[in-house]
Amino acid sequence: MAGFTREQVLETLKSVRGPGFDRNIVDLGMVSDVFISDGKVYFSITVPADRAQELEPLRLAAERAVKAMPGVKGALVSLTAERKAGSAPSAPPQGAGHAHHAPGQPQPQRPAKAGIPGIKAIVAVASGKGGVGKSTTAVNLALALKANGLSVGILDADVYGPSMPRLLGITGKPKQIDGRTIVPMENYGLKAMSMGFLVDEGTAMIWRGPMVQSALMQMLREVAWGDLDVLVVDMPPGTGDAQLTMAQQVPLSGAVIVSTPQDLALIDARKGLNMFNKVEVPVLGIVENMSYFIAPDTGARYDIFGHGGAKAEAEKIGVPFLGEVPLTIEIRETSDAGTPVVVSHPDGPQAKVYRDIAEKVWQQVGMRAGRQAPSIVFE
Numbered sequence: 001m002a003g004f005t006r007e008q009v010l011e012t013l014k015s016v017r018g019p020g021f022d023r024n025i026v027d028l029g030m031v032s033d034v035f036i037s038d039g040k041v042y043f044s045i046t047v048p049a050d051r052a053q054e055l056e057p058l059r060l061a062a063e064r065a066v067k068a069m070p071g072v073k074g075a076l077v078s079l080t081a082e083r084k085a086g087s088a089p090s091a092p093p094q095g096a097g098h099a100h101h102a103p104g105q106p107q108p109q110r111p112a113k114a115g116i117p118g119i120k121a122i123v124a125v126a127s128g129k130g131g132v133g134k135s136t137t138a139v140n141l142a143l144a145l146k147a148n149g150l151s152v153g154i155l156d157a158d159v160y161g162p163s164m165p166r167l168l169g170i171t172g173k174p175k176q177i178d179g180r181t182i183v184p185m186e187n188y189g190l191k192a193m194s195m196g197f198l199v200d201e202g203t204a205m206i207w208r209g210p211m212v213q214s215a216l217m218q219m220l221r222e223v224a225w226g227d228l229d230v231l232v233v234d235m236p237p238g239t240g241d242a243q244l245t246m247a248q249q250v251p252l253s254g255a256v257i258v259s260t261p262q263d264l265a266l267i268d269a270r271k272g273l274n275m276f277n278k279v280e281v282p283v284l285g286i287v288e289n290m291s292y293f294i295a296p297d298t299g300a301r302y303d304i305f306g307h308g309g310a311k312a313e314a315e316k317i318g319v320p321f322l323g324e325v326p327l328t329i330e331i332r333e334t335s336d337a338g339t340p341v342v343v344s345h346p347d348g349p350q351a352k353v354y355r356d357i358a359e360k361v362w363q364q365v366g367m368r369a370g371r372q373a374p375s376i377v378f379e
């Protein structure tokens, strides 16, 4: 147990006041739930979207105040424009002119999204619903981009069920430099960051929206990613407020939507597409996962899932179709063993499927950026 309490954190935060605010941030109701894990404190401060940049010093001041408390090992604080139902500041800070938005809804404006120095492109991998193989696709896509000659990182934004430690076979905790910046973990030449590296399994389950935003922003901006051609972001499954806010706040180059062929998953994939359209993030294309079945003994292919649905859907709505990934024992077993198929069976047919998808994704990124993607040479 931490040697300090949530109440003490809030008491400390009462010393923090923003420019133009008539009271401290706690009394104004701007502080989210405070979450404490392993001596580290996580929370966010709700500010008007149009003042987010200007209020960065406020975030720093709050973080400094909490870090100075005895027993506190670290603090992750972010600004969020999300407003929880019933907890709007009683005296909104000046500039808060968004009363016409429903409480709890993310602001429709797109907040300023500063790029991340050193990272050329950020690609989200998303799905309309859980269990369609989004994380498996994300990790194999990242490794395939790497195999295609790019420098790549992966950010596991699925804080409710982080899977990168398991998928990449990474254990241990990341190091911190200068008391703030986190050094990403690494395996198979891939830099990786996940809440799963920071908190014990299960802990992340009880997080609430603003805390998630807070943690994500820090994993994005306060990790020493170094120079990357592309950072792949494994999004939380679904298309709710958390995903929408994230898509708004992260400077995404584009999104890849993963779907299974079944009708239901396709309907959900459509929701994913709409979500990215809403925040003007280009959809780079759709991947159909568990598209067909390859029998382990004979290698015979069976189209038992009505494969092709995602391709037809992609054509109908005019987004690129990126490829079909079969349902195979190798993909499942290698994922579970922390040795994704792209690195453990690089010469196999599944690795090739992912490398082809990676090539298409990178071409799309290049096209959207209005420039030619660096050419990728295949053997």
Ligand SMILES: Nc1ncnc2c1ncn2[C@@H]1O[C@H](COP(=O)(O)OP(=O)(O)OP(=O)(O)O)[C@@H](O)[C@H]1O
Pocket: 127, 129, 130, 131, 132, 133, 134, 135, 136, 137, 158, 161, 163, 237, 289, 290, 325, 326, 327, 328, 329, 331, 332, 333, 335, 336
């Ligand atoms: N193409 C595939 N062939 C065989 N198994 C697969 C394939 N894709 C994913 N799986 C398996 O399906 C399960 C779900 O995959 P994964 O965790 O990647 O899904 P997800 O959409 O990220 O799920 P969640 O939404 O729960 O995070 C895992 O056991 C994974 O190994």
